[in-house]
Amino acid sequence: xxxxxxxxxxxxxxxxxxxxxxxxxxxxxxxxxxxxxxxxxxxxxxxxxxxxxxxxxxxxxxxxxxxxxxxxxxxxxxxxxxxxxxxxxxxxxxxxxxxxxxxxxxxxxxxxxxxxxxxxxxxxxxxxxxxxxxxxxxxxxxxxxxxxxxxxxxxxxxxxxxxxxxxxxxxxxxxxxxxxxxxxxxxxxxxxxxxxxxxxxxxxxxxxxxxxxxxxxxxxxxxxxxxxxxxxxxxxxxxxxxxxxxxxxxxxxxxxxxxxxxxxxxxxxxxxxxxxxxxxxxxxxxxxxxxxxxxxxxxxxxxxxxxxxxxxxxxxxxxxxxxxxxxxxxxxxxxxxxxxxxxxxxxxxxxxxxxxxxxxxxxxxxxxxxxxxxxxxxxxxxxxxxxxxxxxxxxxxxxxxxxxxxxxxxxxxxxxxxxxxxxxxxxxxxxxxxxxxxxxxxxxxxxxxxxxxxxxxxxxxxxxxxxxxxxxxxxxxxxxxxxxxxxxxxxxxxxxxxxxxxxxxxxxxxxxxxxxxxxxxxxxxxxxxxxxxxxxxxxxxxxxxxxxxxxxxxxxxxxxxxxxxxxxxxxxxxxxxxxxxxxxxxxxxxxxxxxxxxxxxxxxxxxxxxxxxxxxxxxxxxxxxxxxxxxxxxxxxxxxxxxxxxxxxxxxxxxxxxxxxxxxxxxxxxxxxxxxxxxxxxxxxxxxxxxxxxxxxxxxxxxxxxxxxxxxxxxxxxxxxxxxxxxxxxxxxxxxxxxxxxxxxxxxxxxxxxx
Numbered sequence: 001x002x003x004x005x006x007x008x009x010x011x012x013x014x015x016x017x018x019x020x021x022x023x024x025x026x027x028x029x030x031x032x033x034x035x036x037x038x039x040x041x042x043x044x045x046x047x048x049x050x051x052x053x054x055x056x057x058x059x060x061x062x063x064x065x066x067x068x069x070x071x072x073x074x075x076x077x078x079x080x081x082x083x084x085x086x087x088x089x090x091x092x093x094x095x096x097x098x099x100x101x102x103x104x105x106x107x108x109x110x111x112x113x114x115x116x117x118x119x120x121x122x123x124x125x126x127x128x129x130x131x132x133x134x135x136x137x138x139x140x141x142x143x144x145x146x147x148x149x150x151x152x153x154x155x156x157x158x159x160x161x162x163x164x165x166x167x168x169x170x171x172x173x174x175x176x177x178x179x180x181x182x183x184x185x186x187x188x189x190x191x192x193x194x195x196x197x198x199x200x201x202x203x204x205x206x207x208x209x210x211x212x213x214x215x216x217x218x219x220x221x222x223x224x225x226x227x228x229x230x231x232x233x234x235x236x237x238x239x240x241x242x243x244x245x246x247x248x249x250x251x252x253x254x255x256x257x258x259x260x261x262x263x264x265x266x267x268x269x270x271x272x273x274x275x276x277x278x279x280x281x282x283x284x285x286x287x288x289x290x291x292x293x294x295x296x297x298x299x300x301x302x303x304x305x306x307x308x309x310x311x312x313x314x315x316x317x318x319x320x321x322x323x324x325x326x327x328x329x330x331x332x333x334x335x336x337x338x339x340x341x342x343x344x345x346x347x348x349x350x351x352x353x354x355x356x357x358x359x360x361x362x363x364x365x366x367x368x369x370x371x372x373x374x375x376x377x378x379x380x381x382x383x384x385x386x387x388x389x390x391x392x393x394x395x396x397x398x399x400x401x402x403x404x405x406x407x408x409x410x411x412x413x414x415x416x417x418x419x420x421x422x423x424x425x426x427x428x429x430x431x432x433x434x435x436x437x438x439x440x441x442x443x444x445x446x447x448x449x450x451x452x453x454x455x456x457x458x459x460x461x462x463x464x465x466x467x468x469x470x471x472x473x474x475x476x477x478x479x480x481x482x483x484x485x486x487x488x489x490x491x492x493x494x495x496x497x498x499x500x501x502x503x504x505x506x507x508x509x510x511x512x513x514x515x516x517x518x519x520x521x522x523x524x525x526x527x528x529x530x531x532x533x534x535x536x537x538x539x540x541x542x543x544x545x546x547x548x549x550x551x552x553x554x555x556x557x558x559x560x561x562x563x564x565x566x567x568x569x570x571x572x573x574x575x576x577x578x579x580x581x582x583x584x585x586x587x588x589x590x591x592x593x594x595x596x597x598x599x600x601x602x603x604x605x606x607x608x609x610x611x612x613x614x615x616x617x618x619x620x621x622x623x624x625x626x627x628x629x630x631x632x633x634x635x636x637x638x639x640x641x642x643x644x645x646x647x648x649x650x651x652x653x654x655x656x657x658x659x660x661x662x663x664x665x666x667x668x669x670x671x672x673x674x675x676x677x678x679x680x681x682x683x684x685x686x687x688x689x690x691x692x693x694x695x696x697x698x699x700x701x702x703x704x705x706x707x708x709x710x711x712x713x714x715x716x717x718x719x720x721x722x723x724x725x726x727x728x729x730x731x732x733x734x735x736x737x738x739x740x741x742x743x744x745x746x747x748x749x750x751x752x753x754x755x
Contacts, residue, residue: 023060033073036080047088070110081115082126090132105140105153109160120167142188146196148212165230189220190243193261221268234280237269241282260301267311287322290329302333303340310344317351327359331366342382349389356393363390377431384435388442399466418481426488433494440467441501465506486527496521496532500539507543518557525564531583537561538587545595555601569613578619585625592632604642615658623667627674634681652689656697663734664705664741672738676731694718
């Protein structure tokens with residue numbers, strides 16, 4: 001220390017290189033948790049050196065000073081902070097804020113974060129300094145220019161505001177002036193959200209700069225969300241509405257960028273509000289004013305407005321009077337920002353179906369106009385979903401009348417394409433089926449009241465769901481198309497998805513067409529291996545698995561699905577269809593967990609063989625599915641005597657062998673630990689065989705990856721498994737065994753950490 005002080009006191013007679021070395025030594029020394037209260041002289045010496053040194057040395061002294069005052073241990077020395085650190089850091093403003101503002105901003109933020117508790121509960125004599133520190137950080141947050149082209153300093157302050165808000169929220173006696181700081185911060189946030197006023201300059205930014213600016217705006221909205229936790233959601237909304245109205249009423253002189261910033265900020269205010277808060281009275285009026293933004297016509301402004309509406313969709317559902325403003329605005333936005341407007345309308349309609357009757361015809365008209373004008377397949381599918389939702393608000397007769405106008409052109413087009421087998425025709429047919437899927441899955445006339453009881457808008461409860469009638473109308477045409485193009489993957493997937501999602505929407509109402517759908521899906525699966533067929537079978541199992549009238553049909557569907565999948569395993573083509581394996585395992589797991597009655601019709605030995613064969617496949621979803629299904633088989637072996645017999649007669653050893661191979665390196669380490677639950681269940685349900693199975697597996701010559709392990713390693717592993725009392729213990733044992741197999745750690749050393 002004496003050497004450092006001597007250097008600081010005699011800078012004029014000591015060379016620059018020695019001064020630089022001394023500063024580097026101070027930086028290293030500061031990492032040892034220096035007791036700052038015992039080294040005030042060093043702090044003052046460094047500060048004076050910053051003021052007196054040349055430009056070349058100044059950075060070194062600043063670095064040394066910064067490391068001392070912002071080390072995490074520095075927060076223990078409260079008096080040193082108030083008396084020396086805080087006033088000296090603030091005094092550096094004149095030296096650094098002009099010449100090196102980024103270094104000064106970093107120093108202020110670091111000191112503020114480390115000493116935030118002392119700042120929030122500061123004594124009266126230090127209030128001014130603490131307030132000045134926060135004000136300076138706020139000024140850096142509001143640094144002139146646009147991030148990241150003109151400045152990057154403002155982003156340095158984000159973490160400080162999080163620290164400050166957390167500390168203020170936890171403090172018992174927090175000064176009132178912090179509320180004003182947060183209000184000022186919100187104003188700054190909004191100003192930094194704005195796009196450049198000279199928008200042509202923004203259009204010349206590189207794609208990387210635009211992406212960084214987009215992420216910057218997201219970071220600011222995260223900060224606004226954080227502000228809500230302290231100020232309250234509706235208070236923040238009210239403040240943002242006030243900012244919006246100030247710009248709105250001055251729209252002739254105020255650029256659209258500021259309006260957009262206010263609207264974009266409002267999109268962040270959708271967290272759960274305090275029920276005791278008073279709702280912002282200006283929010284309904286703001287919703288009413290959105291239609292005026294169409295006069296400005298700026299697409300980015302309208303996109304943000306649409307996103308804000310989507311964010312407030314739950315609020316709109318509780319204040320349906322705002323639909324009178326919101327729906328026309330979104331419809332008018334269709335030609336300008338089609339996709340964003342449609343997805344926002346979709347969000348609103350999904351929560352306000354029963355209030356959409358007045359808007360049905362205009363929604364259908366605007367949708368048709370956009371389709372005629374030309375739009376992407378994605379937009380067409382969203383439009384179909386919106387149509388289904390708005391039609392759901394009508395009685396059956398009116399739905400069917402309007403559906404005829406919607407579907408007739410599509411039926412005619414399908415009939416034209418049905419006998420063609422070229423790739424382009426198949427893709428167009430698939431697109432039409434996908435649109436029908438969206439329509440059928442959203443068209444649902446069954447609703448739940450506040451008590452959770454289901455009711456329907458159909459005047460006659462015995463009337464079928466419109467979606468069912470629609471599917472019945474299209475099914476003969478679909479059958480013809482599929483039989484003509486029985487090897488088309490896109491048509492197979494689209495058809496199965498149509499049936500699955502319609503079934504998911506209307507549930508048991510699907511029964512009249514279940515047989516036809518099952519036959520068509522099984523025909524598809526016999527010609528094309530697509531996971532959508534298995535997903536349909538899973539949905540049938542979910543809806544009709546416990547239904548006695550459909551028991552035979554469901555069981556036949558399950559058996560034929562399993563048989564067809566097994567054919568792919570037998571001819572080894574399954575390796576090319578990992579998505580089919582994933583869907584199949586999910587389906588079989590569903591059987592074991594919730595519908596075991598149907599397992600009596602299946603060959604459990606074949607299912608177990610499927611698991612064994614799949615353990616050799618490399619895809620991560622397949623590995624996870626294998627582990628999950630094996631665990632389900634073990635879990636339910638006590639309820640299934642045949643399954644229990646399979647494990648006792650060699651299956652248990654085979655599972656142990658698979659597990660040892662996985663831990664030894666056949667699969668990635670992070671996935672191998674998932675076997676810990678299976679090990680736990682094997683131990684719990686087959687305790688008398690457990691040690692034998694794993695001993696045999698550890699000595700199996702077929703697992704080459706453990707040939708280098710000593711007998712002692714294997715004994716340690718097995719005894720640790722036998723003594724483990726929880727799944728977390730087994731996971732730790734497996735982790736260390738895996739490391740040993742990879743040569744990363746001696747096994748007996750690793751096992752000592754497992755109690």
